Every structure is written in structure tokens, then in C-alpha cells.
Amino acid sequence: MGSAKRAEAPDRGAGGGRAAGSLPGRLYGGLPPRQGPPGFDARLLELGDELRREGVAIGTSELLDAFGALGEVSWTDQRAFREALAATLAKSQEDRRVFEALFERFFFRAVERERVEKGLAERRFSEDGDPEAIDFDSLREVVRAALRAGSDGEMRDLARLSIAALGRQGEGSGVIGVDIQRIRRSLGLRGGGSTEPPEGEADRDTVPTEGLREFERHLRRELERDSVERTRSLPPARPLRELDRALPSAPLQDLAAVHRVAARLKRRLATQGHETRGRRRAEVVDVRRTVRASLETGGVPLRLRHRPRRPRRPELYLLCDVSTSVTSASVFFLSVLHALHDAFGKLRSFVFVERISEVTDLFARERSFAAVSRAIASDAGVADVSGYTDYGRVWLEFLAEVVDDLDPRSTVIVLGDARTNGREPHAAAFGRVAERAGRTFWINPEPKLYWNYGDSVMRAYEPFCDGVYECWSTRQLEAFVNALTDARSGPA
Amino acid sequence: MTVPISSAEAMAARLGEVGYLAGDSAALVTYLATRLGKPVLVEGPAGVGKTELAKALARATERRLVRLQCYEGLDEAKALYEWNYRKQLLRIQTEAPDAGWERVHDDIFGEEFLLSRPLLEAISTPEPVVLLIDEIDKTDQEFEAMLLEVLSDFQVSIPELGVVEARSHPLVLLTSNNSRELTEALKRRCLYLWLDYPDAERELEIVRLHAPEISETTARRLIEVVHMVRALDLKKPPSIAESIDWARALLLLGAEELDAGVFERTLSIIVKHRTDLDLVAERVGVKLAPGGIREARRSA
The missing domain is CATH 1.10.8 (Helicase, Ruva Protein; domain 3)
Structure with a gap:
């Protein structure tokens, strides 16, 4: 990233902005960004760049708006400053989440960099006194009181004091997370309490979870600050997205993840297909609307009205492996698709390990992710004895029981790692299933690299599928669902 | 118009006076909208007071509220303007036989025969209004594209008549229930406000x-x-x-x-x-x- 590129961006926008003429002139003319790296303007452009790297669509006009908005708020109020930037830069809730995470990190780093460059150092608590002199018990009490009151400034000071008192012996462990937990334990802080003053002995030890999280955040910041000061360098900035976008790998992952992905997909699906739904591009004439429109022209049908084209609503048959290696990915996938059931004509789900069993009703009944996982785990029909997946047997059973319902409109989706534990894969049986269905997809929660290694027999099934996808992050899941509902892809 | 609102706090206070208790971000973003002349896109779950915010804003700024309720199939004839065909036909029929084509043509495509719909009305009134475009996510993308001209340049192009420019600068609020992704082009022109359930x-x-x-x-x-x-x-x-x-x-x-x-x-x-x-x-x-x-x- 050259700084020259950043500096020229706003010029381009000011020259070519089509809205410049009609909006209040001072907005676009009055705040020319300074050239070159120092100063706040360059920082804001860097923030924009960093947001772009995280996938937030930020154009020059957004940055100009941000400059305009910052002219209207007081910079001493951090919240107003942040809200003003968020309103102009982050244009969806998803973006807002990224913005929040990044804002915090970016300005922390910007300040720290400045500090390293200028060689400034803060006076440490441990330098103006012996750390032993701090009274732990009273510190503990004060921290608890502050956590209940939820005062931000106080918490920051106390975080620094706690680090001075507890964290600095031997310069910490080097891993910030470990240091935080050690300090928390030394102070005897436990979450789950309420904000009201303690009433009984039992309440005394707990503090509000919200406050505790806030306090840990302060601890983290202060520890990072110390580490920057010690090493005179900034820790590398990791991309945010990959971290919180992986599919759940542990069982009973949070419901929020299901909701987030489902909500995002729902919006995507609702948007999708609009380009083929425009009234002009449809072929079928809508007689009623044409006659109605003709009234305007004295009964002469001058303009034809067309029936809008509806997006494809595939009928889905989901077959999910729920053996221990892939169970959470399967349940997650099932939950997401069931949350989206309006987008599909019909949706039937099956789970299997050694044998297959239908769980469509379960999803209709239970809406909590945790309850579904529990019910599937305890469902006696699927696991049988060994608990090892037997793909071959599953195809034979599916052929016997369900295959008559399949027709060319149906789509079969298999989620599994194709690890047969050395048993017969019965690829021919799978081939017959694929033949009956209009489309067959296989999604594999393992990275492509591991396919066909060991007992994985992806190769045997692949020729029968219309598509095989690796799917271990929510982004890949999105891409898959988009492909699934795309009106123009695949055989009809 | 009384005293202009000079800060986000003043906006919150004014909204409070007219019976809307705005959160910090709602007050700040609406304040920015009045200062920057930008439309605000308000998203959030149903029933958190998105529409109410627009109404309160109209009361707080003492402007008239012009509301456009969106629905699937809403088109420019219902949102922007429409030619009054019947009146045009009458005009042609009452025309003397010797009147020239040019004169009739100029006549029937004049402002007299134009029915203005909410969007045109909002920008053509002399005193500024608050324009509420409610549930924009219910319309299709073509409609969004049509809005772009109104929202960024505050003008409407009518092929037969030319460009109608805004006589006043409306304060625009768009609400969305988040049921589909809006186009980048539309978002780009708006400030963004996420309203959530209050604490x-x-x-x-x-x-x-x-x-x-x-x-x-x-x-x-x-x-x-x-x-x-x-x-x-x-x-x-x-x-x-x-x-x-x-x-x-x-x-x-x-x-x-x-x-x-x-x-x-x-x-x-x-x-x-x-x-x-x-x-x-x-x-x-x-x-x-x-x-x-x-x-x-x-x-x-």
C-alpha cells in the first residue's frame, strides 16, 4: 500500500462526483484532505483502506461523507466520533460489526505507532512505588465496585493498576490471553452477578458478566500497550473475517452463528433473481393487467403487461452424515437450510451414520439449534452399533425407501466426508440415486487437500455429482446456497 | 421553521419534546442528515420505531411529512408522476379541427396534465418537507435505480417536459426491514442508521x-x-x-x-x-x- 495512492483518492472523487453541484458546496470544497502521510486525514483514509481489505465496500463518496460528518460532531466525544464514522462508512449491520472491531484496533494501533515513532513512554505504576505495597484486598474490592458501577474511565485506571500489581512479576507470560486470565483469577472475579449491590455472602464474589468483559478488554489493551512499549513494534494485524467465519467445529456451537448465516443468506436469496424478474424481460402476457392498463388509453391495449418470472424454488433432499467427525457441520448446515425453508419448494432432511433416518419433522418442531443437536445425537435410528459411517448401506436404504419420490425437479445434496471406514462404497447405488434426481451435489466439510486420502472415497462418488464443493467456512456455504438457487445454473 | 437544530443533543431534545425518545445514534445520524443534506437509510427489526422516527422528525423540524409506502410492483407512475391520460384525451377532442399538431403537443404535455406523486411532490413544494420512503426493501431493484436521481441530485427527469429541479431540499428517510440486500448504489448515497430494540x-x-x-x-x-x-x-x-x-x-x-x-x-x-x-x-x-x-x- 503506497501512501501516494491513498492521497490521490479524494481528488479523483471531488472532480468526478456527480452530486457535487447540488449539495451544499462547503461539504465537497471545504475540507480538502492534506497531502502526504502525517495528520488525521491520512489516518482516516488508511482506516478506509483497512475496511476495504475486510470486504466492506467503501467508495470515495463514503470517505467524503465521513469527512463531512466529522466536521459536524465534536471530536472530544468518542461515541459521537465513532457513530459519525459508522453512519457514513458501514452501510449494513454486517459491515457495522466489522467496523466496530476494526475501529477499536485501528485507532489503538495508530496511537501506538505515533508513540513508538516519537519515543514517548508512559510513567509506569511500578516505577513510582513498590508493587508489593499495593493492598490486594482493597484493590479487589475497588475493582468489584467499579465493575458493578460500569464506569469506563475508572476501569481503565484499575486495569493498569492491576497489571502493575499482579501482571508484571517476571514481565508476564508473553501470551496476553494467559496474563488476563491470571489477573482475573488473582482478583477472584467471577461473572454472572447482577449490577445491584451485593446482598448476601453468595453474591459478593460475582460481578456482572458485561462489566467483567469490559474489564478484560481494558486489561487486554493495557497489556498490548505494554508489549508495544517493550518491543517497540506493533503486533501484526490479522484479518478479521477468517477468524469468525469458520463453520463450527465443536458440537453445540452457538445459535447466533446459525441466525447470522441464515439471515444473510435469506437476504441474498431475496435479492437474487431480480435481474431475471424484471417485467420487461418476461414472456408471459398478464391479460388482467394489460386490460387494466388499456383503460388509460381509452380501451386500446397500447402497452402489454407481463407476468413476472418467479425465482426457482428447488425441491431439496438433504442427506447429512452425523458421525462424530462431521456432526456439527451437518447440524449447522441443516439448521441453516431449515431456517431458509421458504426459499425451497420442498425440503426433506435425512441424517445417517450406519443407517439413514428422516428428521424433517424434528426441524419443523424444534427451533433451537441445541435441542436439534441433542435430538439427533440421541436418535437411536441412525447410529446402530459401531457408530462408523457406512455410506454403501445408506445408499441402498435410501434407494429402497425414498427414491420413488425423486423426480427431475428434485435436488439431492449430500453432506459428508466420504470416509467409509474401509467398507464397500456402493458407488453404483449412489449413481442410481443421482440418476433419478435432477441435480446432485456433494458438499464436503473437509478441505479439498484431504480428499481421497486414507479411507476417503470422494473419487468414487464425484462422477455422479453435478457439483462437489468443499465447505468449511460460512463464506463457502453462502456460495453454495447461491449456486443452488440460481435460476440459470444446472439442468432444469 | 423555528431555531435551527445545532447539535446532536439538541436534536435528541427536540425529538423528545415531540414524543420520541431517540437513542444516541438515532439523534446523531438524523442531525447529520439535516446538516449534510443526505438521505438516511434506517434498518432494524419490525416495530422499533423506524417510521415513527420519520414522523417525529417532521414534527421536530416543523415540516410536512410526505410518505411513500413501498410494495412489490410499485412503479414510477405511482411514485414519481403520471400523465393524466383522460384529461389529455379530452383536451385533444375539444380541440378545434384547424389547430396545428405542434400546439396541441405542447399543450397536452404541460404541467397542467401532470399528476405528481409523492416523490415529485416532495421536491417540488416550495417549503421543505420530510420525505419518508417506507419499506424500500419491498420494491424491486429497478425502482431503487429510479430513486437514485431523486436522492442524490434531488431532481426528476420527465422525458416530455425536461428536468424538474428541487425547489426545496427535503429531508429523506428510507426504512427497510432488512428482508433483502439493497443495492450498493443506493446505500452509497445514504447515511446508515441501525435501530435496535432499546435497552x-x-x-x-x-x-x-x-x-x-x-x-x-x-x-x-x-x-x-x-x-x-x-x-x-x-x-x-x-x-x-x-x-x-x-x-x-x-x-x-x-x-x-x-x-x-x-x-x-x-x-x-x-x-x-x-x-x-x-x-x-x-x-x-x-x-x-x-x-x-x-x-x-x-x-x-
Whole structure:
């Protein structure tokens, strides 16, 4: 990233902005960004760049708006400053989440960099006194009181004091997370309490979870600050997205993840297909609307009205492996698709390990992710004895029981790692299933690299599928669902 | 127009005066909108007061509210302008036989034959208005594209007439229930405001503002219950409007105490789905058992 590129961006926008003429002139003319790296303007452009790297669509006009908005708020109020930037830069809730995470990190780093460059150092608590002199018990009490009151400034000071008192012996462990937990334990802080003053002995030890999280955040910041000061360098900035976008790998992952992905997909699906739904591009004439429109022209049908084209609503048959290696990915996938059931004509789900069993009703009944996982785990029909997946047997059973319902409109989706534990894969049986269905997809929660290694027999099934996808992050899941509902892809 | 609003705090105060308790971000973003002349895109779950914000803003700035309710199939004839065909036909028929083509043509495509719809009306009135484009996510993308000209340049191009420029600068609010992704082009022209359910304290204030006769303790319990219900995974969580309705219903019933019995009888005011009803009765109803929630919470 050259700084020259950043500096020229706003010029381009000011020259070519089509809205410049009609909006209040001072907005676009009055705040020319300074050239070159120092100063706040360059920082804001860097923030924009960093947001772009995280996938937030930020154009020059957004940055100009941000400059305009910052002219209207007081910079001493951090919240107003942040809200003003968020309103102009982050244009969806998803973006807002990224913005929040990044804002915090970016300005922390910007300040720290400045500090390293200028060689400034803060006076440490441990330098103006012996750390032993701090009274732990009273510190503990004060921290608890502050956590209940939820005062931000106080918490920051106390975080620094706690680090001075507890964290600095031997310069910490080097891993910030470990240091935080050690300090928390030394102070005897436990979450789950309420904000009201303690009433009984039992309440005394707990503090509000919200406050505790806030306090840990302060601890983290202060520890990072110390580490920057010690090493005179900034820790590398990791991309945010990959971290919180992986599919759940542990069982009973949070419901929020299901909701987030489902909500995002729902919006995507609702948007999708609009380009083929425009009234002009449809072929079928809508007689009623044409006659109605003709009234305007004295009964002469001058303009034809067309029936809008509806997006494809595939009928889905989901077959999910729920053996221990892939169970959470399967349940997650099932939950997401069931949350989206309006987008599909019909949706039937099956789970299997050694044998297959239908769980469509379960999803209709239970809406909590945790309850579904529990019910599937305890469902006696699927696991049988060994608990090892037997793909071959599953195809034979599916052929016997369900295959008559399949027709060319149906789509079969298999989620599994194709690890047969050395048993017969019965690829021919799978081939017959694929033949009956209009489309067959296989999604594999393992990275492509591991396919066909060991007992994985992806190769045997692949020729029968219309598509095989690796799917271990929510982004890949999105891409898959988009492909699934795309009106123009695949055989009809 | 009275004194112009000079800060986000002043905006919050003014909105408060007209009966809308705005959160920090809502006050700030609407204030920025008045200063920067940008439309605001307001998103959030149903019933958090998105439309209400526009109405309150109109009252607070003493402007008229022009509202365009969006729905699937809304087109420019209903949103922007339409030619009054019947009047044009009449005009042609009453025309003397020797009148030239040019004259008739100029006549029938004049402003006299133009029916202005909300968007055109909003920019062509001499005094500024608040324009509310409600539930923009219900329309299709073509409609969004058509809005772009109005929203960024505040003008409307009518092929037969030319460009109608704004005589005043409307304050524009677009609301969306988040049911589909809006186009980048539209978002780019707007400031973004996410309205969420308010925290307990603010919702309490809102309820007490709209149902002032309700006692402090009952209102507080009511809000606690509503928040508990919202925490469940429901098809349709209760909105602020429903909390207010519930408070009013309790007043009408003369209920002093929000116990299990009252809760069961009035539950349908805040929960509107068969399956949700069962879930709420099962999870929240039991906590309300005879002694009320406070007891139940302590023992939990």
C-alpha cells in the first residue's frame, strides 16, 4: 500500500462526483484532505483502506461523507466520533460489526505507532512505588465496585493498576490471553452477578458478566500497550473475517452463528433473481393487467403487461452424515437450510451414520439449534452399533425407501466426508440415486487437500455429482446456497 | 421553521419534546442528515420505531411529512408522476379541427396534465418537507435505480417536459426491514442508521411516556417480561409498539400486579404466533408463578 495512492483518492472523487453541484458546496470544497502521510486525514483514509481489505465496500463518496460528518460532531466525544464514522462508512449491520472491531484496533494501533515513532513512554505504576505495597484486598474490592458501577474511565485506571500489581512479576507470560486470565483469577472475579449491590455472602464474589468483559478488554489493551512499549513494534494485524467465519467445529456451537448465516443468506436469496424478474424481460402476457392498463388509453391495449418470472424454488433432499467427525457441520448446515425453508419448494432432511433416518419433522418442531443437536445425537435410528459411517448401506436404504419420490425437479445434496471406514462404497447405488434426481451435489466439510486420502472415497462418488464443493467456512456455504438457487445454473 | 437544530443533543431534545425518545445514534445520524443534506437509510427489526422516527422528525423540524409506502410492483407512475391520460384525451377532442399538431403537443404535455406523486411532490413544494420512503426493501431493484436521481441530485427527469429541479431540499428517510440486500448504489448515497430494540431503561421511559397512568413498578415488570420474551428464539419478537399496547391493556383491565394469571390472559397482545405462544407460556409463564418475577429471579 503506497501512501501516494491513498492521497490521490479524494481528488479523483471531488472532480468526478456527480452530486457535487447540488449539495451544499462547503461539504465537497471545504475540507480538502492534506497531502502526504502525517495528520488525521491520512489516518482516516488508511482506516478506509483497512475496511476495504475486510470486504466492506467503501467508495470515495463514503470517505467524503465521513469527512463531512466529522466536521459536524465534536471530536472530544468518542461515541459521537465513532457513530459519525459508522453512519457514513458501514452501510449494513454486517459491515457495522466489522467496523466496530476494526475501529477499536485501528485507532489503538495508530496511537501506538505515533508513540513508538516519537519515543514517548508512559510513567509506569511500578516505577513510582513498590508493587508489593499495593493492598490486594482493597484493590479487589475497588475493582468489584467499579465493575458493578460500569464506569469506563475508572476501569481503565484499575486495569493498569492491576497489571502493575499482579501482571508484571517476571514481565508476564508473553501470551496476553494467559496474563488476563491470571489477573482475573488473582482478583477472584467471577461473572454472572447482577449490577445491584451485593446482598448476601453468595453474591459478593460475582460481578456482572458485561462489566467483567469490559474489564478484560481494558486489561487486554493495557497489556498490548505494554508489549508495544517493550518491543517497540506493533503486533501484526490479522484479518478479521477468517477468524469468525469458520463453520463450527465443536458440537453445540452457538445459535447466533446459525441466525447470522441464515439471515444473510435469506437476504441474498431475496435479492437474487431480480435481474431475471424484471417485467420487461418476461414472456408471459398478464391479460388482467394489460386490460387494466388499456383503460388509460381509452380501451386500446397500447402497452402489454407481463407476468413476472418467479425465482426457482428447488425441491431439496438433504442427506447429512452425523458421525462424530462431521456432526456439527451437518447440524449447522441443516439448521441453516431449515431456517431458509421458504426459499425451497420442498425440503426433506435425512441424517445417517450406519443407517439413514428422516428428521424433517424434528426441524419443523424444534427451533433451537441445541435441542436439534441433542435430538439427533440421541436418535437411536441412525447410529446402530459401531457408530462408523457406512455410506454403501445408506445408499441402498435410501434407494429402497425414498427414491420413488425423486423426480427431475428434485435436488439431492449430500453432506459428508466420504470416509467409509474401509467398507464397500456402493458407488453404483449412489449413481442410481443421482440418476433419478435432477441435480446432485456433494458438499464436503473437509478441505479439498484431504480428499481421497486414507479411507476417503470422494473419487468414487464425484462422477455422479453435478457439483462437489468443499465447505468449511460460512463464506463457502453462502456460495453454495447461491449456486443452488440460481435460476440459470444446472439442468432444469 | 423555528431555531435551527445545532447539535446532536439538541436534536435528541427536540425529538423528545415531540414524543420520541431517540437513542444516541438515532439523534446523531438524523442531525447529520439535516446538516449534510443526505438521505438516511434506517434498518432494524419490525416495530422499533423506524417510521415513527420519520414522523417525529417532521414534527421536530416543523415540516410536512410526505410518505411513500413501498410494495412489490410499485412503479414510477405511482411514485414519481403520471400523465393524466383522460384529461389529455379530452383536451385533444375539444380541440378545434384547424389547430396545428405542434400546439396541441405542447399543450397536452404541460404541467397542467401532470399528476405528481409523492416523490415529485416532495421536491417540488416550495417549503421543505420530510420525505419518508417506507419499506424500500419491498420494491424491486429497478425502482431503487429510479430513486437514485431523486436522492442524490434531488431532481426528476420527465422525458416530455425536461428536468424538474428541487425547489426545496427535503429531508429523506428510507426504512427497510432488512428482508433483502439493497443495492450498493443506493446505500452509497445514504447515511446508515441501525435501530435496535432499546435497552430496558429507555423502553421503560417510552412506555411511561405513552401510557403515563401506569405505575412505576408494573411498568418495570412489564419491561422485564418483554425483554425475557425477546431473549427467546421467537418467530416474531414483541415490538415497542406492542409493549405500549400491553401497558395500555393492563391499565384497562385495572391489573395492579403482573402475575401469572394476568400474563396468561394478556399474552396474545405481545405474542402473535401459535408456536411462539406455547414457547413463551412454557418458558416465561412459569417464572411468573404466584409471587411475580422478582421472586423467581432470586431463586434462579
